[in-house]
Amino acid sequence: MSESFHDVISTTRSIRRYRPDPIPADVLDRVLQAAVWAPSGGNRQPWRMIVVSDTDQKRKLGALYVEEWAKYVAYNMENAKNAPQEARDKLAAGLAVGTNLAEKMHEVPVVVFFVHDSRLIYVTDDHLPRTSVVGGASLYPAVQNLLTAARAEGLGGVLTTLIARREDEVREILGFPAEWGVHAMVPIGWPQGRHGPLARLPLAKMVHHDRWQD
Amino acid sequence: MSESFHDVISTTRSIRRYRPDPIPADVLDRVLQAAVWAPSGGNRQPWRMIVVSDTDQKRKLGALYVEEWAKYVAYNMENAKNAPQEARDKLAAGLAVGTNLAEKMHEVPVVVFFVHDSRLIYVTDDHLPRTSVVGGASLYPAVQNLLTAARAEGLGGVLTTLIARREDEVREILGFPAEWGVHAMVPIGWPQGRHGPLARLPLAKMVHHDRWQD
Numbered sequence: 001m002s003e004s005f006h007d008v009i010s011t012t013r014s015i016r017r018y019r020p021d022p023i024p025a026d027v028l029d030r031v032l033q034a035a036v037w038a039p040s041g042g043n044r045q046p047w048r049m050i051v052v053s054d055t056d057q058k059r060k061l062g063a064l065y066v067e068e069w070a071k072y073v074a075y076n077m078e079n080a081k082n083a084p085q086e087a088r089d090k091l092a093a094g095l096a097v098g099t100n101l102a103e104k105m106h107e108v109p110v111v112v113f114f115v116h117d118s119r120l121i122y123v124t125d126d127h128l129p130r131t132s133v134v135g136g137a138s139l140y141p142a143v144q145n146l147l148t149a150a151r152a153e154g155l156g157g158v159l160t161t162l163i164a165r166r167e168d169e170v171r172e173i174l175g176f177p178a179e180w181g182v183h184a185m186v187p188i189g190w191p192q193g194r195h196g197p198l199a200r201l202p203l204a205k206m207v208h209h210d211r212w213q214d
Numbered sequence: 215m216s217e218s219f220h221d222v223i224s225t226t227r228s229i230r231r232y233r234p235d236p237i238p239a240d241v242l243d244r245v246l247q248a249a250v251w252a253p254s255g256g257n258r259q260p261w262r263m264i265v266v267s268d269t270d271q272k273r274k275l276g277a278l279y280v281e282e283w284a285k286y287v288a289y290n291m292e293n294a295k296n297a298p299q300e301a302r303d304k305l306a307a308g309l310a311v312g313t314n315l316a317e318k319m320h321e322v323p324v325v326v327f328f329v330h331d332s333r334l335i336y337v338t339d340d341h342l343p344r345t346s347v348v349g350g351a352s353l354y355p356a357v358q359n360l361l362t363a364a365r366a367e368g369l370g371g372v373l374t375t376l377i378a379r380r381e382d383e384v385r386e387i388l389g390f391p392a393e394w395g396v397h398a399m400v401p402i403g404w405p406q407g408r409h410g411p412l413a414r415l416p417l418a419k420m421v422h423h424d425r426w427q428d
Binding site: 003004005006008009010012013014029030032033034035036037038039041042043045048049050051052053054057068072076115116118121122123124125126127128130131132133134135136137139140141143144145147148149152158159161162163164165167174175176177181183184198199200201203206207208209210211212 | 224329335344
């Protein structure tokens with residue numbers, strides 16, 4: 001971990017292809033510990049990690065994920081049906097990497113499931129006509145800490161949420177309580193390929209000063 | 215930024231008291247850039263930052279926040295009404311730090327408002343009986359990057375969400391489009407007091423292996 005904070009955070013990209021090598025227990029513990037350091041509303045820490053390395057468990061969970069991923073691919077291709085062929089090809093190639101991950105989930109060294117107890121979350125946007133997102137404020141900072149800490153160790157991972165579509169079945173496989181939900185599934189491993197660079201909008205497009213400018 | 219990634223992430227606590235010193239533009243830009251590096255679903259980056267340093271704007275927004283904070287304090291004290299006096303005193307002391315911040319929001323050097331466009335978010339848990347949280351997966355990783363990057367610069371901040379209760383008024387003050395919502399308000403500045411240590415549950419309490427164990 002000789003890299004600077006800046007080096008780590010500027011190169012933490014989603015990694016979906018891994019070498020089969022196992023993750024040493026001490027390395028994994030440092031990554032999990034970084035997640036625990038994240039903030040949450042009232043410091044209630046309304047979430048837990050279920051760290052799955054058992055191949056049978058990964059197979060069962062991967063089988064759910066692969067079905068949801070296929071629907072997601074179909075949804076994206078349908079949305080892009082009127083796009084130029086070049087854009088469609090690029091989209092299809094990007095989605096193929098995800099398909100490969102979905103089909104090989106049982107080969108990923110570790111898949112971390114994040115589960116939470118909604119009863120401990122103070123939601124402030126559930127009165128609005130838009131989708132409520134604020135519950136995630138106590139949950140996803142920990143997932144991001146996990147991803148950047150993985151990167152600091154040379155590992156790679158990707159934040160996925162499709163598995164929430166199959167929450168009841170995930171609960172049955174993982175055995176968490178009825179009141180708890182699943183909000184993220186993060187495969188991690190030693191990357192095939194490199195970390196960074198990141199494709200993001202320029203800072204000037206992402207920032208407004210004092211007031212929104214059109 | 216000579217500290218290691220580990221030093222930064224293990225000491226990034228919520229900071230609610232700041233010195234009045236301004237934040238140099240280059241430092242602030244590095245912090246904002248780190249937020250932009252966060253992942254989002256399909257890399258759609260469905261969010262923007264409105265960086266408020268204008269005192270009049272901070273006064274207007276702080277006036278909304280202070281009202282919501284007072285309700286939050288009342289809610290917490292009511293919930294703890296049957297707790298031992300010592301626990302109530304500790305809770306009240308903790309909340310007083312937040313009250314001080316709420317009342318002095320206009321003195322905080324910079325307050326970053328995070329806004330988002332729900333139409334760009336693929337939500338996978340809106341069919342469930344529990345509160346939907348998955349929309350936050352494309353939003354709060356960026357907020358956490360901002361907080362850890364601020365810490366790497368020696369700055370402190372805190373993730374707050376109460377302002378979402380007043381979304382319509384916030385939209386009027388900040389001028390963002392009708393389709394956009396506000397999901398976080400993060401005051402940042404040079405801390406009074408120290409970074410870290412963090413009070414969190416032990417790792418063993420936060421992690422299950424392969425299956426939930428009671």
